[in-house]
Amino acid sequence: MTSRPPRPRERGIPEATVARLPVYLRALQTLQDRGTATVSSEGLAGAAGVNSAKLRKDLSHLGSYGTRGVGYEVEYLIYQISRELGLTQDWSVAIVGIGNLGRALANYGGFGTRGFRIAALLDADPEVVGRTVASLNVRHIDSLEEVVRSKGVSIGVIATPGGSAQGVASRFVEAGVTSILNFAPVVLNVPDGVDVRKVDLSIELQILAFHAQRRADGDGHAHRSGLEVT
Amino acid sequence: MTSRPPRPRERGIPEATVARLPVYLRALQTLQDRGTATVSSEGLAGAAGVNSAKLRKDLSHLGSYGTRGVGYEVEYLIYQISRELGLTQDWSVAIVGIGNLGRALANYGGFGTRGFRIAALLDADPEVVGRTVASLNVRHIDSLEEVVRSKGVSIGVIATPGGSAQGVASRFVEAGVTSILNFAPVVLNVPDGVDVRKVDLSIELQILAFHAQRRADGDGHAHRSGLEVT
DNA sequence: ACGTGCTTGTGAAAGCACGCACAAAGTGGG
DNA sequence: CCCACTTTGTGCGTGCTTTCACAAGCACGT
Incomplete structure (x- = not known):
């Protein structure tokens, strides 16, 4: 929205990042529906359920679309991620x-x-x-x-x-x-x-069962939550 | 089936392995339905759509359940994986x-x-x-x-x-x-x-769209297939 | 009893992914 | 105009994952 991106991308987005882009996209759309115009990496990371450093690194693979000291413009970022994912075409x-x-x-x-x-x-x-x-x-x-x-x-x-x-x-x-x-x-x-x-x-149920069993018999230490299907 | 496992497992199966065990289990059940009693890592890996070295390393985390020169006994391996995943209980x-x-x-x-x-x-x-x-x-x-x-x-x-x-x-x-x-x-x-x-x-559709777009505009080199939701 | 042939189990290396911590860069107030 | 504050983008260390390549081990025929 500000100026045309100088170098949109340079071929080679990590698979793990690609798997998360749709999550970011959805979080951004939720924010937009609430009328939010700008969001920080911390805020967006929270909404998407990931670490903020990871979010920033992911986004850095598409280009430099944030403004230091401010954050990311929601609408612009939605457009960039959509384009990267190929959602601008039908x-x-x-x-x-x-x-x-x-x-x-x-x-x-x-x-x-x-x-x-x-x-x-x-x-x-x-x-x-x-x-x-x-x-x-x-x-x-x-x-x-x-x-x-x-x-x-x-x-x-x-x-x-x-x-x-x-x-x-x-x-x-x-x-x-x-x-x-x-x-x-x-x-x-x-x-x-x-x-x-x-x-x-x-398969998803079986993975849940494995962790549940582990918690039950091994017990003691809790297990990390928020696992995603990546 | 032969003898009791000496050391069933020692706590600490990698997450990536856990995600694949259900796939192996299903492949094994298909083999069993066809009356196959024994399968090599190569054979099972083919049926599960993974590399045979990866399969062997995965299985090695549960114990030493194969026989060198022969392969794995289907029924026994089904039991071991089921137990590990916690499917022996309801x-x-x-x-x-x-x-x-x-x-x-x-x-x-x-x-x-x-x-x-x-x-x-x-x-x-x-x-x-x-x-x-x-x-x-x-x-x-x-x-x-x-x-x-x-x-x-x-x-x-x-x-x-x-x-x-x-x-x-x-x-x-x-x-x-x-x-x-x-x-x-x-x-x-x-x-x-x-x-x-x-x-x-x-999200799955969006990931597909990304790869499809990549193939379409970048073109030239084909992309690896057989991606799994891991 | 021994050698041949096949397959497992695993050390080692290469490749990825994650997260910390900080320099770079922009904003806004005085 | 400069300074203080905020937040991005990223270099780097660490740990996990994958793959190769091969020694160890077992079965079977002779």
Whole structure:
């Protein structure tokens, strides 16, 4: 907002930082909704649940967007992080598997404020195909390739049972989708150049159980809190 | 199965390893279902999507459960990992927020084969309270404390809208729950000694978008695939 | 009984990530 | 104009993670 950034970035943001940027972004949006115009690293770090030095180092990877003695301008920083994450363009998302989880995803309107548009819902069950979910018509899985092409889908979400996941993934890849978010409890096999991220409910529970057990039998010392899925 | 483990473990499994154990466990169960009795580190690593040296080092933290020249006995290793993760005991789980996501979680029967029992479903909406979901009666959120006590709930799952999440978390903590799995898009504030893990759909999408953008504009070199949520 | 072949378990090195602590830089008051 | 105060950006030490490479160990055939 002040002047044009001299050197926007120089290729090479650490993976750990990338994983935290969305958290900062959300905290910033909350602040903006409250009418806050400026925030210090300390304040933002508190809202995001991280150390302030870590926050500053993370932000320094995108450029020098703060003002010493003052802090960061909320609106400007939102824009810079959004741009870095690629949210200034629209991403077209297709969800396969319209069970409870698929429906939850489809109805989860606020996908990081904007940047993501759910372009299609697909399922194999003839009972589900043809229904309307989140004001979208559920189409049959056989039309996956056609849908990807016509809607320009660039991100595929897999919310099917484990058994069907690999097949769907392969079809996504075949159709040219190179970003996949997998909710099915299987390890997907994809060629190089395809980016797969996995979200697994039972894995998270198992990690919690491990720490709970550790606290229970070892006992004595408490465990650090605020663990994040990074 | 052979002989009793001499030194089961010696307190201090790296966090990164703990996060991968559930993945190994699932891969092992898949192998067992196929009737495989023995597997090499190479084979298991392939099924779990990791480097075989990493797998061996991970397993070495639990003890020496392999046989050189042969590999690991599937059944025995399943038992050891389950025990380490604390899955040999039963964990009682309560889910708050029975929207689409809450229902998806409630119906997701195969919680890592076993170890987790969904003990209660809670919601604030009078429209939902009293209904039956996954053969459980949905109770009102006001009975949270009573339910935690009577059912011995040790893990709380929050699947509410963001606005209600902190309140629910505080009530869980107040009631003595020290493990929380949070699906709401907010940073929870909890005292030390409480373990919070967060699963956030839109954060995962944003990370995918970042890599996709990077591939698109920078282009040239492909990006490593098979990223996991660790 | 012994050698061959395969696989584990682990020392060592390289790479990352985190957090402290401070210099650099900007603001505002006098 | 200068000084005191605030907050950013970062150099550096520390500890964790990953990967390589190989010695140690076990099974099996002869």
